[in-house]
Amino acid sequence: MLHHIVMWKLKDHAEGADRATNVRKAQALLQGCAALVPGVVRFEVGTAQPGLECTYDxxxxxxxxxxxxxxxxxxxxxxxxxKPFMKAVVQERQCMDYLGE
Structure with missing residues (x-):
């Protein structure tokens, strides 16, 4: 199985909206991609939660x-x-792909 993990830190303001608004929009856009192709075993989109240590949104x-x-x-x-929306609102992006069970 191939695991694909991507993390984004969003800009404070972009595309006429604040970070929180853009996080919600990005989350919804990503969730809309969950069933696009066969072979998806797991598809989870998460957002940083208040009160928990995090460096990405x-x-x-x-x-x-x-x-x-x-x-x-x-x-x-x-x-x-x-992708154009994500590139416009993202300050930093990290990605890792790895093989595992």
Whole structure:
């Protein structure tokens, strides 16, 4: 199984909205991608919670059956369509892909 984890820290203000508004919008856009392709085993979108230590605002924690499924997700037109918004509101991004059970 291929695990794909992405974390984003959003800008204080972007696209005419504050960070909290953009976090909610980004979360909704990502959740809309959960069932785009076959081979998705896990698809979880989480946001930083008040009172808990965190350095990023949003996380995507996914697992795919294999690299082909991840590639299909990454190149799916609906996933590609959210990238301009994400690039506009994101200050920092971290990603890690790894093989595991």
């Amino acid at each position: 949003l996380v995507l924690n996914t697992s795919f059956t294999d690299h082909t499924a991840l590639a299909a997700y990454q190149h799916h037109p609906e996933h590609v369509a959210i």
